[in-house]
Structure formats: C-alpha cells, structure tokens
Amino acid sequence: MSSSTGPQADTTCHPREHLTVTPSPEAFRMARADGNERLRSSGSLFESFFSLDGAAYGAGALPVSVKELLGLVVSVMKDCEECVYYHLERCDEERVAREQVLEALQIALVGGGSVTIPLLRRAISFMEELPTLGKGRA
Amino acid sequence: MSSSTGPQADTTCHPREHLTVTPSPEAFRMARADGNERLRSSGSLFESFFSLDGAAYGAGALPVSVKELLGLVVSVMKDCEECVYYHLERCDEERVAREQVLEALQIALVGGGSVTIPLLRRAISFMEELPTLGKGRA
Amino acid sequence: MSSSTGPQADTTCHPREHLTVTPSPEAFRMARADGNERLRSSGSLFESFFSLDGAAYGAGALPVSVKELLGLVVSVMKDCEECVYYHLERCDEERVAREQVLEALQIALVGGGSVTIPLLRRAISFMEELPTLGKGRA
Amino acid sequence: MSSSTGPQADTTCHPREHLTVTPSPEAFRMARADGNERLRSSGSLFESFFSLDGAAYGAGALPVSVKELLGLVVSVMKDCEECVYYHLERCDEERVAREQVLEALQIALVGGGSVTIPLLRRAISFMEELPTLGKGRA
Amino acid sequence: MSSSTGPQADTTCHPREHLTVTPSPEAFRMARADGNERLRSSGSLFESFFSLDGAAYGAGALPVSVKELLGLVVSVMKDCEECVYYHLERCDEERVAREQVLEALQIALVGGGSVTIPLLRRAISFMEELPTLGKGRA
Amino acid sequence: MSSSTGPQADTTCHPREHLTVTPSPEAFRMARADGNERLRSSGSLFESFFSLDGAAYGAGALPVSVKELLGLVVSVMKDCEECVYYHLERCDEERVAREQVLEALQIALVGGGSVTIPLLRRAISFMEELPTLGKGRA
Numbered sequence: 001m002s003s004s005t006g007p008q009a010d011t012t013c014h015p016r017e018h019l020t021v022t023p024s025p026e027a028f029r030m031a032r033a034d035g036n037e038r039l040r041s042s043g044s045l046f047e048s049f050f051s052l053d054g055a056a057y058g059a060g061a062l063p064v065s066v067k068e069l070l071g072l073v074v075s076v077m078k079d080c081e082e083c084v085y086y087h088l089e090r091c092d093e094e095r096v097a098r099e100q101v102l103e104a105l106q107i108a109l110v111g112g113g114s115v116t117i118p119l120l121r122r123a124i125s126f127m128e129e130l131p132t133l134g135k136g137r138a
Numbered sequence: 139m140s141s142s143t144g145p146q147a148d149t150t151c152h153p154r155e156h157l158t159v160t161p162s163p164e165a166f167r168m169a170r171a172d173g174n175e176r177l178r179s180s181g182s183l184f185e186s187f188f189s190l191d192g193a194a195y196g197a198g199a200l201p202v203s204v205k206e207l208l209g210l211v212v213s214v215m216k217d218c219e220e221c222v223y224y225h226l227e228r229c230d231e232e233r234v235a236r237e238q239v240l241e242a243l244q245i246a247l248v249g250g251g252s253v254t255i256p257l258l259r260r261a262i263s264f265m266e267e268l269p270t271l272g273k274g275r276a
Numbered sequence: 277m278s279s280s281t282g283p284q285a286d287t288t289c290h291p292r293e294h295l296t297v298t299p300s301p302e303a304f305r306m307a308r309a310d311g312n313e314r315l316r317s318s319g320s321l322f323e324s325f326f327s328l329d330g331a332a333y334g335a336g337a338l339p340v341s342v343k344e345l346l347g348l349v350v351s352v353m354k355d356c357e358e359c360v361y362y363h364l365e366r367c368d369e370e371r372v373a374r375e376q377v378l379e380a381l382q383i384a385l386v387g388g389g390s391v392t393i394p395l396l397r398r399a400i401s402f403m404e405e406l407p408t409l410g411k412g413r414a
Numbered sequence: 415m416s417s418s419t420g421p422q423a424d425t426t427c428h429p430r431e432h433l434t435v436t437p438s439p440e441a442f443r444m445a446r447a448d449g450n451e452r453l454r455s456s457g458s459l460f461e462s463f464f465s466l467d468g469a470a471y472g473a474g475a476l477p478v479s480v481k482e483l484l485g486l487v488v489s490v491m492k493d494c495e496e497c498v499y500y501h502l503e504r505c506d507e508e509r510v511a512r513e514q515v516l517e518a519l520q521i522a523l524v525g526g527g528s529v530t531i532p533l534l535r536r537a538i539s540f541m542e543e544l545p546t547l548g549k550g551r552a
Numbered sequence: 553m554s555s556s557t558g559p560q561a562d563t564t565c566h567p568r569e570h571l572t573v574t575p576s577p578e579a580f581r582m583a584r585a586d587g588n589e590r591l592r593s594s595g596s597l598f599e600s601f602f603s604l605d606g607a608a609y610g611a612g613a614l615p616v617s618v619k620e621l622l623g624l625v626v627s628v629m630k631d632c633e634e635c636v637y638y639h640l641e642r643c644d645e646e647r648v649a650r651e652q653v654l655e656a657l658q659i660a661l662v663g664g665g666s667v668t669i670p671l672l673r674r675a676i677s678f679m680e681e682l683p684t685l686g687k688g689r690a
Numbered sequence: 691m692s693s694s695t696g697p698q699a700d701t702t703c704h705p706r707e708h709l710t711v712t713p714s715p716e717a718f719r720m721a722r723a724d725g726n727e728r729l730r731s732s733g734s735l736f737e738s739f740f741s742l743d744g745a746a747y748g749a750g751a752l753p754v755s756v757k758e759l760l761g762l763v764v765s766v767m768k769d770c771e772e773c774v775y776y777h778l779e780r781c782d783e784e785r786v787a788r789e790q791v792l793e794a795l796q797i798a799l800v801g802g803g804s805v806t807i808p809l810l811r812r813a814i815s816f817m818e819e820l821p822t823l824g825k826g827r828a
Contacts, residue, residue: 035673045658053666056524061513066480073484074525077491082670099475106183110470111488113389114191118220121173194386199375204342211346212387215353237337244597248332249350251803252605256634259587311811321796324604329804358808382459390467394496397449520735527665528743532772535725608800613789618756625760626801629767651751662746663764
C-alpha cells in the first residue's frame with residue numbers, strides 16, 4: 001500500500017489518534033533497532049538475553065517460519081504490540097502466507113478472547129503495509 | 139488549562155503526548171468500526187467470534203446494563219484500553235448511572251491493584267466526553 | 277449434592293488428582309478464613325487492604341449482588357481460583373440466580389478466551405455443592 | 415516410564431505434594447471430558463465457544479500439528495496448566511516430534527521468562543507419560 | 553503548545569510515531585497529577601486506595617529506595633508504562649544509582665521474558681531525560 | 691510451628707485439600723531440583739536460560755538480598771506459586787528480615803490487588819516453616 005493513499009497518510013496530526021493508526025514498518029524498524037541498541041549497551045545481561053532470544057528463533061527441529069508464528073501468538077497473548085509488529089515483519093521476510101498468519105491470529109483470538117481484538121485490529125492494519133503480507137488484502 | 143476547551147481540544151500536536159490524552163468518542167468509534175470491518179473480512183472465524191461476543195452481551199437473565207459493567211471490569215483487568223472505551227460508550231447508551239460506573243471501576247481497582255490506575259485515569263477522562271456519563275463531572 | 281455420591285467422594289486418594297476435584301465449600305471457607313487471619317495479623321497494611329476490599333463490595337449505587345458478579349468476572353480474568361470460589365459463595369448467599377451466574381461466566385469466557393475454560397470447569401463443579409446455586413443443575 | 419517406578423507412583427499420599435506431581439494422562443482426560451460436558455450443558459454459548467475453538471484448530475492453511483504447537487505456547491503464556499496438558503496430548507496424537515515440542519517450549523520460556531519454569535517442569539513431566547512424546551527421554 | 557519549545561521539540565509530527573517516543577518527564581508529571589486528581593475526586597474509595605498505596609511505599613523495615621525498585625519491577629511485570637515512568641522518577645529523586653535500576657530491570661527481563669523488551673526500551677529512553685539517572689548514559 | 695500441630699499435619703488425606711495446604715520446604719526443594727534437572731537436560735537453551743537467570747540474581751550494584759525481594763514481587767505479580775516459595779527460601783538463606791519480606795509482599799498486594807491474596811496466604815503459610823523467617827511469627 002502506498003503510504004500516500006491510506007488512512008495512515010492523513011497529514012492532519014493529533015496525538016489523540018494514537019489508538020487508530022499503526023506505525024509504518026520503516027519507522028518501527030528504526031525505532032526498535034535504536035532502542036535495542038541502547039538496551040544492549042546498558043549491560044551485558046541485556047546482550048546475553050538478546051542472544052538467547054535469537055537462538056530460540058533459529059532453525060532447528062522446527063522451521064524458522066513456524067517459530068515466527070509461535071512468536072506471533074506469544075506476542076498477542078502478552079498484549080505486546082511491538083512484538084506483534086516485529087514477528088509480522090519476520091513472517092513477511094520468511095514468506096509465511098497471509099492465510100497462515102491469519103489462522104495463527106485466529107488461534108490467538110480464541111485462546112485469549114475478545115480482549116485481544118484491539119491488538120488484532122492493529123496487526124491487520126500493520127500487515128497491509130508489509131511487502132508480501134500486504135498484497136493479499138482486498 | 140480551561141476545562142471548557144478540554145485538554146483534548148488542544149490543537150497543538152506531539153506524539154509524545156500520547157499518554158496524556160484520550161481519543162474523542164467519535165474518532166474512536168470510527169477507527170474501531172473500520173478495524174473491526176477489516177478483521178471480519180479476514181476470515182469467517184473472526185466473524186463467528188464477533189457473533190459470539192455479541193450474543194454474550196445480549197439481554198438474558200442479566201440486563202444489558204449489568205453485562206456492560208461486567209465487560210467494563212473484564213476490560214480493566216486485562217488492561218484493554220480500547221475495550222474500556224467501548225464498554226463506557228455502551229454504558230452511556232444504556233443509561234448506566236455515573237455512580238454505578240465508578241463503583242464498578244472501584245471494584246476493578248481493588249481487584250487489580252494500583253497498576254490499573256493509568257487506565258482508570260483514561261477511563262475517567264474518556265467518560266467526560268460522553269453525552270450522559272460526562273454530565274456528572276464537576 | 278451429597279458429598280457421598282459425586283466424583284469428589286472417591287475415597288481413593290492421590291495428589292495427582294488435584295486438577296480434577298474442587299474443594300468442598302466448608303473446607304475452602306475454613307482455610308480461607310484461617311489464611312486471611314494470618315495475613316491480617318502480619319501487618320496493618322494487610323488489614324487496611326481488607327477493609328478497602330470490603331468497602332468496594334458494600335451496597336451503593338450498585339446492589340451487592342451485581343458487585344459480586346463483577347468480583348466473579350474479575351476473578352476469572354485474573355485466573356484466581358480461590359477468588360472465584362469466594363465470589364460464587366457470596367453470589368449464593370445473595371441469592372443470585374444460577375442463570376445470572378452462568379451469563380457472567382459466559383462474558384468472562386468470551387472476554388478471556390479458551391484459557392479460562394479450566395477455571396470455568398471448576399467454577400461449575402464448585403457451584404454444584406452450594407446450597408442455592410447447586411439446586412439448578414440437572 | 416513405568417507408572418510404578420517414578421515419583422508419581424509414590425503410594426504415600428499427602429495433599430501437600432500437589433505441586434510436585436502431574437496428573438496421569440488418563441485421569442486428566444477423563445476429568446477434562448467430564449468438566450467440559452458440564453460446561454456444554456450449562457448454556458448454548460458455552461457449546462458455541464467450544465465449536466469455535468474446535469474450528470480454529472482444524473486443518474487449513476496451517477497443518478494441525480503446527481496449530482497444536484501454537485495452542486501449546488498460547489497455554490504456557492497464559493499459565494494454563496490443563497491447557498498445556500491438553501495440547502501436549504494433541505501433539506502426541508499428531509506425532510509431533512519431541513524436539514519440536516521442546517523448541518516450542520523454549521520459545522515460550524524466552525518469551526515469557528522464568529515465571530514459566532514451574533509450568534515447563536510439569537510439561538516435561540507430563541510428556542514423559544505420553545505414548546510417543548515420552549519415548550524420547552533419556 | 554509550540555512544537556519548538558520543549559525537549560520534545562522534534563518538529564516532525566505524526567501520531568504513528570507514538571511507539572517510538574517517550575513523554576518528557578515534565579509532561580508526564582503534569583498529566584499524571586491531573587488524572588490522579590480527577591480519580592481522587594471521583595469517589596472516596598479512590599482516595600483511600602491512593603493513601604494505602606502511599607503507605608506501602610513509605611520508609612519502614614525497607615528503605616524507600618528499595619521500595620521504589622520493587623515498584624519498578626511490579627510495573628514492568630504488569631506492563632504498566634506509566635507506572636514504570638513514575639517509579640523511575642521516584643528512583644531518580646531517591647538517588648538510586650543507574651546501575652541499580654538497570655539490575656532491577658534485568659531481573660524483570662529474565663523474570664518476564666522478551667515480551668518486556670518494548671517497555672524496557674522506553675524505560676531506558678525515559679531515564680535519559682531524568683536529572684540524575686540520565687547522567688550515566690554515554 | 692511444629693509440623694505435628696498445624697492443619698498441614700492432618701493425616702487424613704484428600705486431594706480436595708490442595709488449596710488449603712502448602713508444600714513442606716523440603717518436599718518443594720527436592721521436587722523443584724528434580725524438575726529443573728529434567729528441563730536442563732532437555733536442551734541447551736534451557737540450560738542457558740538457567741545460567742542467565744542465575745546471573746541476574748548474583749551480587750552486583752544491588753545486594754543479593756534486595757534482588758531476592760525483587761524476585762519475590764516478580765513472582766507474586768505473575769501468580770507464580772513455586773517461584774514465590776523459591777524466593778522465600780532464598781530470602782531465608784540470605785537472612786532477610788521477616789518485616790522486610792512482609793513489606794515487599796504489601797507492595798505486591800497494593801500493586802496487584804486483591805487477586806494476589808490467595809498467593810499471599812500461601813506465602814505466609816510457607817514462611818512459617820522456614821528456619822529464620824518462620825521464627826518471627828506470633
């Protein structure tokens with residue numbers, strides 16, 4: 001989706017709209033990388049945790065794509081908005097099919113109930129701007 | 139700041155203020171409807187879940203107004219900001235008295251502890267703009 | 277329900293069965309009172325918290341029966357097994373109808389998702405032994 | 415593991431041991447089915463929810479085995495002990511490899527932190543008694 | 553508010569950036585005080601809860617500085633962004649050392665897992681603007 | 691308290707009592723060590739996580755005793771019963787004063803609300819059997 005055509009492209013600006021828009025993948029990626037860098041440089045235990053996290057998501061008995069879907073539902077269950085965006089981006093990079101992502105989100109919805117709906121709304125909105133996952137939308 | 143224009147009416151804009159303002163009921167309603175529409179159109183299971191959710195809140199042995207209060211405390215306990223706004227709107231539509239909403243929020247506060255306070259602050263702020271619930275404020 | 281006829285009355289005894297049975301209302305009540313007494317005597321802040329909790333559930337703009345239903349859904353959303361038993365007992369004392377309790381639990385189920393089901397199973401089982409709420413079962 | 419040689423087979427019996435043992439798969443299965451039956455018969459909305467839950471786990475764009483792993487991590491993230499046992503049984507039935515289950519649990523551990531460890535201990539213990547997943551242990 | 557006057561004075565403005573910035577300590581403090589005032593005036597039980605909360609954090613067998621660190625990890629575990637900012641400010645006022653705050657956050661990270669990382673990123677970012685805790689940064 | 695006089699010493703045995711008793715420190719310690727050993731031997735990532743967890747609790751800018759109190763409140767906030775017992779044991783070993791533990795629990799209560807009370811009842815009960823922390827009780 002071109003960033004100049006969607007509701008996100010509205011040039012009017014008001015902080016009250018923070019609930020109704022999702023970050024652009026680019027802005028999110030940069031801010032996340034910047035914040036992680038600051039965490040890593042704040043103590044070796046942070047750095048070690050990031051390494052462990054990376055190891056858990058590496059290829060093994062399960063393919064990376066399945067692990068990213070697992071990370072996605074972990075993120076929804078813990079209501080972690082930025083984690084959801086991150087794993088959606090990773091799913092996009094790993095060429096997980098849109099229908100597979102949606103089925104994982106459905107399991108999260110049934111498992112975690114209607115309180116997950118606001119985060120699912122954002123997940124759908126964020127997906128629409130991703131290169132591969134965004135293509136499937138109507 | 140004059141309470142007649144409201145902090146929400148401030149036309150100045152900065153994303154850093156996102157913690158200190160609440161969405162307007164109108165903007166929230168539109169964004170919620172739009173996001174729900176996208177979810178519904180993303181798979182029949184989403185649609186079915188919405189139906190089930192709607193059924194749970196219909197009149198039965200409990201009146202709708204009590205069910206909306208139940209939904210309100212569910213939302214606070216799960217720290218679901220948008221769910222809180224939605225159920226406050228529904229309470230407003232069902233003419234639940236301001237004092238009743240406040241007592242429900244007090245049960246949520248005592249049940250969920252001080253970590254619920256930021257969301258309760260927003261709930262109070264959002265209530266102030268609702269047609270009926272907003273009238274009771276000083 | 278007579279305690280000599282249900283699955284709970286099984287005289288075989290193994291701690292592995294702890295997931296499959298619910299406490300008797302009497303045993304629960306005594307253990308809860310004993311534990312609360314120890315908490316209260318452990319510091320005045322505990323005592324003050326209990327007072328505040330009691331105040332939140334007293335009659336006000338909302339009747340006590342509605343407040344107990346609110347406490348029930350708070351408890352399910354936080355997966356607090358003993359809290360659920362307590363509020364079920366209180367609902368029983370306040371003569372809340374079985375159908376009303378079930379509708380509140382349905383709202384908790386739809387709100388919190390399938391992960392609430394194990395606790396709902398126990399809630400139903402515990403209800404069966406309560407003087408009033410237990411009568412409605414088939 | 416023979417059920418007559420492990421710590422679970424201890425014939426001494428004390429409720430204080432409830433933290434240190436896991437239910438047998440058979441006992442768990444029966445108690446779960448019994449409880450679910452009571453829920454289903456308590457109102458049509460419960461029944462509808464079970465149907466929706468079943469639909470989410472059916473084969474689709476994702477294979478059933480992957481969906482069961484998703485359900486497993488959902489369960490760990492929500493600290494739902496019985497849900498974990500259920501999805502482990504389903505993984506066993508679907509012939510998910512032990513190493514795949516362990517990698518899913520590792521993602522849950524890294525995602526949810528050390529507070530998940532007690533439930534992971536039980537998951538490992540429960541797995542040891544399952545027909546297929548139990549075979550891989552040393 | 554002129555967008556050119558605060559430390560927040562970044563002139564680019566878009567609500568989509570709400571995930572990537574933290575509020576200024578001053579703006580946060582004012583909004584929090586304003587919201588708390590509205591809660592307090594909404595019912596005596598809210599006021600009583602604030603008193604109890606204040607009492608829990610007063611000096612006793614534990615020094616205030618340790619209590620603020622306890623409040624900080626409570627806040628991270630409950631994903632309460634504003635609570636984190638508040639306790640960071642209190643740690644700053646109590647002259648808790650930056651390294652001590654970081655070690656408390658590491659315990660929260662290991663205890664609560666990778667889903668705490670987005671909030672920890674914000675915590676680090678917020679700390680950088682605090683008078684004492686902000687000095688230690690590179 | 692002599693283990694032969696309390697409600698825990700009841701030689702009658704029924705799984706329904708599992709809510710009303712706490713494990714003995716010895717039984718808990720053995721079961722925990724056994725379960726952790728099985729986790730560690732189930733994959734190197736589990737082992738690495740345990741190492742990281744151990745590192746977070748080592749002496750640093752904060753003394754070990756404060757870190758154990760932090761771990762205690764982390765555990766209460768996440769409703770992790772076994773984690774609470776573990777950190778109480780560690781507090782006992784580190785000679786944390788009973789009053790200090792109680793103040794940490796009060797912060798957890800106020801922060802997490804009344805849904806923490808059942809776990810706090812067990813914490814008090816478990817403390818009573820610990821060599822040092824158990825001495826202070828009336």
